[in-house]
Amino acid sequence: MKNVLVAGGGIGGTIVANRIAQKLGEEISRGEVTVSVFDRSEHHYYQPGFLLVSMGVMEPKETSLPEREVLDRRVKLYTGDKGTITKINVGDRQLITADGVIHRYDVLVLATGSHIQMDEVPGFSQGAETFFSLDGARKMLRAVQSFTGGDIVVDVALLPHKCPVAPLEITLMLDDYFRKKGIRDKVNIHYCYPIQGVFGIPNVNKMMLGLFESRGINIHSQFTLASVDAANKKIVSKEGEELRYDMLVAIPPHKGAQVIADSGLGDRRNWVPTDKYTLRLKDHDDVYVMGDTTDIPISKAGSTADYESYTVSHNVAVDIKGDGSKKTYPGSVFCYIATGMDQATYIKFDYNNPPTPPTPSQIHWWGKLAYNKLYWSIHARTLI
Amino acid sequence: MSSLKVYKSIDATSSSCSGPIGELSGAMNDALPSECVEIIVGDPATRDDVRVWAAKTGNRVVVDKEEQGKFRIIVEKVK
Known part of the structure; x- marks a missing residue:
């Protein structure tokens, strides 16, 4: 039995776990692999929606769902003390949770996010x-x-x-x-x-x-x-x-998660040193890092984590199967930018191609709202 | 050179929402006095921006080298 553990059940952790479950569906059904997500909270928050809540455009209830409803049914979910990671021991391939249980992994994905200070x-x-x-x-x-x-x-x-x-x-x-x-x-x-x-x-x-x-x-x-x-x-x-x-x-x-500091994995702001192309924890080939958790100078945004999840999930599947070629992350980012209460522009860029934002328009505003509305049904559940 | 204490190294050759100066200012915020932050930038205009930022914030550029078409700058935190 091989264990894929995902630390964090935010946008990055949830999406990558769902993609990994899709890629390793046969192995999971044969009982050869488990995919597990660890998070303190039972609820999944769509944090980009908070901006729109503060201006009365979205309702608070639209920004969260129970994590279990969003996760692929093949993914195990640990919450509360069982999901609160107190230590990550990359030397021994272990996560330790607040209930005292030691979880061993073959591949670990760090998606513990950023936190306001x-x-x-x-x-x-x-x-x-x-x-x-x-x-x-x-x-x-x-x-x-x-x-x-x-x-x-x-x-x-x-x-x-x-x-x-x-x-x-x-x-x-x-x-x-x-x-x-x-x-x-x-x-x-x-x-x-x-x-x-x-x-x-x-x-x-x-x-x-x-x-x-x-x-x-x-x-x-x-x-x-x-x-x-x-x-x-x-x-x-x-x-x-x-x-x-x-x-x-x-x-x-903002800072990275406290458990990163407690595990000696990050810099003084708890950002984790990450290879910008492979998304691996530097000097460790069995730990991937994604989303806000990394120290990559790019963009701490949900879309970054979504784009990164394609690379990470593919490479995790290759690691587990022991077969196939790896992908690299090209630095893709996409963000809508509201420029008023009914207009927006957007930026789309990668490591080699800077963004050229279009003239703000109502079309892009509706695109922004649609993206937010479709998050739960399309993006989080990785239908695309 | 070998006595420099480099707290963090930043590859700022790609597009970044905070920009090279934003990434540098964030890392310098966390560096201790006398520690350094190394930043790699991809063009001479950004190198100039780093130098101007360092001077304006009272910090010191201790290394500024062009290497294989990129610029490696090390800024020491003075205060």
């Missing part, structure tokens, strides 16, 4: 809204709907973070929301970014600078957040700039 910036938790959690998105929606005027500051604290285009999206959606509400003249929107410009890819940055200028959005960059004074509603940058706010929207720092 609101407390890393003093005052963030007390003074800011954030749509990077479901509860935060719900709370932010109430703040947006009751906002009658003043200064809104969108601050990106540290790069890289999950869903890199989300700060652009929330800024442009807020702008459009208040225009449509007829009070944009009473709202000042500020965008603070820790490097020069508003985004890291040059031609996307150029397009967004033009959009921000035409919409009257104030850009503060380079603005490296130092602290938040929640009592006096102001933020201060390491460069010495001070900004007052009536609503602060936080894009908090």
